[in-house]
Structure formats: structure tokens, C-alpha cells
Amino acid sequence: MKIELTNDKTRLTADTNGAYIEEFTYDGKDVFFPKFETEIAGKKKTRGGSHPCLPSFGPSEINDLKDHGYGRDFEWEVVEKSPNKVILKLAGTCGYEGMDSFITYELSDKSLIAEIKMINESDKDLPVAPGFHPYFRAGDGFEVHGLDFGDFKLEDTYFLDASEVSFKAENFSIKITSENFHKFAIWTDFLDDYRCVEPCYNGKSFVKGGEPYILKAGETFLAKMKIDIEE
Numbered sequence: 001m002k003i004e005l006t007n008d009k010t011r012l013t014a015d016t017n018g019a020y021i022e023e024f025t026y027d028g029k030d031v032f033f034p035k036f037e038t039e040i041a042g043k044k045k046t047r048g049g050s051h052p053c054l055p056s057f058g059p060s061e062i063n064d065l066k067d068h069g070y071g072r073d074f075e076w077e078v079v080e081k082s083p084n085k086v087i088l089k090l091a092g093t094c095g096y097e098g099m100d101s102f103i104t105y106e107l108s109d110k111s112l113i114a115e116i117k118m119i120n121e122s123d124k125d126l127p128v129a130p131g132f133h134p135y136f137r138a139g140d141g142f143e144v145h146g147l148d149f150g151d152f153k154l155e156d157t158y159f160l161d162a163s164e165v166s167f168k169a170e171n172f173s174i175k176i177t178s179e180n181f182h183k184f185a186i187w188t189d190f191l192d193d194y195r196c197v198e199p200c201y202n203g204k205s206f207v208k209g210g211e212p213y214i215l216k217a218g219e220t221f222l223a224k225m226k227i228d229i230e231e
Contacts (some may be wrong), residue, residue: 007084008109010229018072019088019103021050021134024112026229029171030137031112033194040191047191050134054090054101054116056212057131057185058204063095065206068133070094071101084108098122099215104224115224120215127212128221131181131200138195139170144186154195158186159203166230167197173230180223199225 002022005012009027014020024032035049054071066073076088085106092099099122104115116130136142144160144167152158165184166175170193176184181199188195201223205212215221 001078003078003081003086005084005086005105005107007107010107010109010112012105012107012112014086014105016076016078016088018074019052019076019090020046020072021105023049024134026110026172031169031172031174031227031229033135033137033192036192038191047189048135048194050114050132052103052116053131053133053198053200054103055096055099055118055126055128055130056206057129057198057200058206060206061208062127062206062210062212065094069130070096071103071130076103092122096122096126098124099126110229112227113224114227115222118215118221120217120219120221123217125217126215127206128215129201129205129210129212130221130223131185131198132225133196133198134227135194135196136167136174137170138188138193139168141168142170142195143168144197147186154186154188155190160184160186165197167195169195175228175230176225177228178223178225180221181225199223 001016003014013023022035033048051072053068056069080087102117106113164177178199183203185198
């Protein structure tokens with residue numbers, strides 16, 4: 001089901017399938033690169049917009065989860081909806097039965113707040129390390145303030161230890177602040193004019209030697225990002 005949120009000049013279109021933001025604009029101009037499908041090595045891939053990485057960011061070597069978890073692959077239930085805010089819910093699966101996840105998207109006149117909440121009502125402790133995966137319309141002058149990538153290949157993902165990052169995109173200057181996300185992943189495959197600036201709990205935490213958060217039985221995990229548009 002498609003959902004539209006608006007607040008003054010900000011507008012967001014999301015799909016309950018995957019809690020996927022398909023478009024995010026300000027004053028009619030793209031903030032996110034719009035969601036689209038393409039074919040890579042004979043397989044259909046989705047790019048653009050923004051999706052949750054839940055319960056894990058990146059690949060998993062500690063269980064059978066797909067890259068970036070299962071959150072983007074299932075239909076979410078609408079718990080609450082207003083003109084500028086929606087709360088979505090997904091019951092746990094893939095070994096996370098008993099853990100309910102909630103995502104909130106809320107617009108102000110010049111910002112988007114995206115929140116992940118996971119409540120472990122199972123009888124076992126569960127590793128979690130979520131994130132968000134927004135694709136920003138980059139433009140020719142894309143730059144992250146204070147960073148020089150030099151010869152680094154962004155296809156390999158640049159990880160930045162920070163809770164805040166500012167960058168220049170095609171249409172706007174953007175600032176992302178986060179709570180309980182401790183790294184930013186900066187990535188692109190250069191298939192189109194986008195760069196991903198992705199707040200995540202602790203990078204690739206589900207690889208061997210990684211450090212996910214252990215969500216104990218009865219405990220709640222909460223993390224959020226705020227995207228501010230600076231004209």
C-alpha cells in the first residue's frame with residue numbers, strides 16, 4: 001500500500017511493502033534519488049529511495065539472514081497515520097519470532113525523522129544492528145564535509161565513525177544526525193546519479209568478529225536518524 005506524507009514543502013511517498021520510501025522531495029526537487037528497478041548480472045535489483053536494514057546492516061555470517069536483513073522484504077502493518085507521520089509494524093521472522101519491529105517516518109517543514117524500534121518479547125537474546133539505506137540525488141558536486149575520498153573506491157563502502165555528517169548533494173546541502181547509530185556507510189555502485197549515506201548501528205556487525213547489539217529478552221532497542229535540508 002502506498003502512503004503519502006506532506007508538511008509544507010516536504011513530501012514523502014512510501015510503500016508498506018518493505019517500509020520502503022520511494023520518493024522524498026522538498027519544494028518539488030529530489031532529496032532522495034527516486035526508487036527504481038534495474039538488472040544486474042541477470043537479476044532484478046532495486047535502487048533509489050530508502051529502505052530499512054533490519055535487524056542487521058550488511059551481510060550476515062552469523063545466521064541465515066540475507067544482506068541487510070528481512071525488513072525490506074515483507075509487508076508492514078500501518079499502526080498510526082496522520083498527514084505528516086506514519087508508524088509501521090512488522091512481526092519478527094527468520095529466527096526473530098517474538099521480536100516486533102516498528103518504523104516511524106515523520107516530516108517537518110524541512111526535515112525527515114526516521115526511527116527504528118525493536119521490542120524483544122521472545123524468551124531468548126537476539127543480535128541486532130540495524131540501519132537505514134537512503135540514496136541521495138548526488139549531482140556533479142557531491143562532497144562530504146571534512147572528507148577527501150582520494151583514490152578510495154566507494155563501491156567498497158567507506159565507513160565513518162560519527163553520529164552526524166553533512167554533505168552537498170545536487171539540489172541541497174544535507175545534514176544527517178543520528179541517535180544510537182554509531183557509523184555512516186558511504187557507498188555507490190555508480191549505476192546512476194546517487195550516493196548513499198547510511199546511518200547504521202556499527203557497520204557490518206553480523207560478520208564474524210563483528211559487534212552487534214545483544215537485545216535481551218524483554219528489552220527494547222531504539223535508534224533514529226534526522227535528515228535536515230539546508231538550502
